[in-house]
Amino acid sequence: MKIRFEKREKLHPVWKLLNPVICIVLALLACSFLVIAIGKDPVAAYGKLFSGGFGSAKKLSESILQAIPLMFCALGVSISFKMSINNIGAEGQYVMGAMAATGVALFCPWIPHALVIPAMIIAGFAAGALWAMLAVIPKAFWNVNETIITLMFNYVALLFVDFLLFGAWRDTSLNLNYSPAYPEYAMLPKVFGTRINSAIYIAIIAAVCIYLFFDKTTRGYQIRVIGSSVRAASYAGMNIRTNILIVMLFSGGLAGLAGVAQASGAVGRLQQNFANGTGYTAIIVAYLSKFNPFTVLIVSILFSGLSYGSVATQLVGVPDQVGVVIQGAILIFVLGGEIFSRNRLIITRREKETALAKKGATK
Amino acid sequence: MKVTKKLIGLLLVLALALSALTGCAQTSAPVAADTSSDSAASDTAAAEPTEAAEAAEATEAAGIPLSEIKVGVVLNTMKEDGGWSQSHNASFLAAKEQLGLTDDQMIIIDNVPDTGNDCANTIEMLIGEGCNMIFGTSSGLTDAIHAEAKLHPDVYFHQFEGVPADNCASYSVRDWETMFLLGYAGAKLSNGDKLGFMAAQPQASVVRAVNAYALGAKYANPNATVQVVWANSWYDPAKEKEGATSMLASGINVLGYHGSTTAVAEACTDAGAFMSGFHIDMHDYAPTAVYSSHMWNWTPLYVEFINRAVAGTWTGEMLYMGIDSGCAQLAPWNTDIVSADLIAELNGVQAKLESGEIQVFGGPLSDNTGKEVLAAGAEFTNDQLIGMMFLVDNVIGQLPS
Secondary structure, three states, X not given: OEEEEEEOOOOOHHHHHHHXXXXXXXXXXXXXXXXXXXXXXXXXXXXXXXHHHHOOHHHHHXXXXXXXXXXXXXXXXXXXXXXOOOOOOHHHHHHHHHHHHHHHHHHXXXXXXXXXXXXXXXXXXXXXXXXXXXXXXXXXXXXXXXXXXXXXXXXXXXXXXXXXHHOOOOOOOOOOOEOOOOOHHHOOXXXXXXXXXXXXXXXXXXXXXXXXXXHHOHHHHHHHHHHHOHHHHHHOOOOHXXXXXXXXXXXXXXXXXXXXXXXXXXXXXXXXXXXXXXXXXXXXXXXXXXXXXXXXXXXXXXXXXXXXHHHHHHHHOOOHHHHHXXXXXXXXXXXXXXXXXXXXXXXXXXHHHHHHHHHHHHO | OHHHHHHHHHHHHHHHHHHHHHHHHHHHHHHHHHHHHHHHHHHHHHHHHXXXXXXXXXXXXXXXXXXXXXXXXXXXXXXXXXXHHHHHHHHHHHHHHHHOOOHHHEXXXXXXXXXXXXXXXXXXXXXXXXXXXXXXXXXXXXXXXXXHHHHOOOOEEEXXXXXXXXXXXXXXXXXXXXXXXXXXXXXXXXXXXXXXXXXXXXXXXXHHHHHHHHHHHHHHOOOOEEEEEEOOOOOOHHHHHHHHHHHHHOOOOEEEEEOOOOHHHHHHHHHOOEEEEOOOOHHHHOOOOEEEEEEXXXXXXXXXXXXXXXXXXXXXOEEEEOOOOOOEEEOOOOOOOOOHHHHHHHHHHHHHHHHOOOOOOXXXXXXXXXXXXXXXXXXXXXXXXXXXXXXXOOEEOOOOO
């Protein structure tokens, strides 16, 4: 027996839409065995999972608030992936952005209060961008694998922030490895009468800009070409090196903004283990959204809603680890479903095979 | 080049738009803040007269009827972590049992990260489920608890070792009373004047335990000193074993302990030395070494808070409970190590602690650099206790600067 994939020529648009829905349902069905195995009702658990994240305007607003840093990281990651640059350093760029914003908020008293937030945004963007560009200089000049370096830069960034929080920046009035709290004027205002902060606007504007950049500018076109074939691009005379640096400037900068948004929008200080894995979740979100900036915004909210909802599953006695399993299952099923929708699975039986082989032999 | 210029132009427009956005929105923020603080203020204003009425005669109207109490709990690690969160989880369940609350009246959410937005998020969910009493059991949750307390003035908040506010109480256990007894027993079991102490992070809660152990040892033997070694981690078995082994090799035969691993128990068993346990009864880790353990029991505190809410006497204050209420507990003395005479003696000391005759941190106290930290007859404030960062004069060792 032989199994192989054959690429489908055309994909019906209805099927394109239906595919992720079917995959999510299949993922939930698969996980329901796990829920049953721990002696709980899967219907009740899934009810809580979804109503916990999206069940009311209030819960939806909490999910959106939780999604904001994820949006920035995923937008940043998706533009580098578009050029086939594997920036998995969003986690580090995120904390570097948060660190720079904290530096401005706490240790630059000479900045007029009204300008503190714009200065934090610029500093956060710059710190994330710088951290990302540093990591790809070896790639740009000597073609060193960027995946490993961006990953390693995460640990350096996290430990550097730890170094500050255990020492110079530590709030000595607390018994925790936290920076002092931000002054009121360094906090982003809340919007819509919810706990959502105004960084949501920046995320939406950024998504629009990314869309326009890739669809309407020559540079955006170049980056897409480089993403599909570096050789073709360099034959066409495109400067790969400059494009790598430009892409990482924005990729890292956006991840840096995630740090600003979370620190000045939600938490109000810098903490140890601040990013909590958001930079890695962003990679998943970027892949699920096929690097489309608007899809990134929606998938971020879906993902945050699921993780918020998995806290709610505890209300019916299902541990939140199950929620994490469900998230993972959805990812595997949706990405796996991609393969089946793009390709046709062809299984040839042994007899047929031998028949075919015989046919070939007689020819 | 043209594209780059266009891009820069676009960026500038974006930056301008951003500053405009934040500028406009900022004006609305203080208004919102004002209203919330106003309502908090009016809430306390309303609470005070009812409190006075309650003092005169217990009225039902002042509090929340027991059947309408709904408790929401946020634990920062897993329920079954073998230490901190497990003790809180068990205490909440015991309190529920004691007060006869139904299953619907208590929601415990575990594994909520200290950092980021998750705690505030979870509290919003608990309040959405109808909880009117919220408990945060880790000091890392303080920020979120305080921010949420401001947003929800009608809900009673409780924070482990936090800063009390109008609708936010704070609580802790006087674990130094049990540590004092363990230190006393340690000095009696020791071959010489010098004892050891293997400690986790050099943070205030641990520093207090080390000091209390040393003061207990000094109460038993005025010449007793305590050598402290820090693991600089909440969980590092290798470092703890190394520290314990080196102290035991120097001739010390009794160790105090503040940590969550089995490493020190193994080291003491190997060396034939004695130790005190922490968090849980560590007897099973090392039956020939552990002479007793400090154990947490938060039930009396939780029952008290809920009772106060029902009676209408709830206030946002710092509440400590100790050995007298059973919050700080000792595991049974190991009779293979501790003689009957010594147990009788220890019971006498315990009675003095319970009656208040012995104040563990009573003045005069001086630190191990010779500086006086508490004058004779003076007492520490809650803030000083929560933030204790000095070692008493018979401790040999240092704190990180």
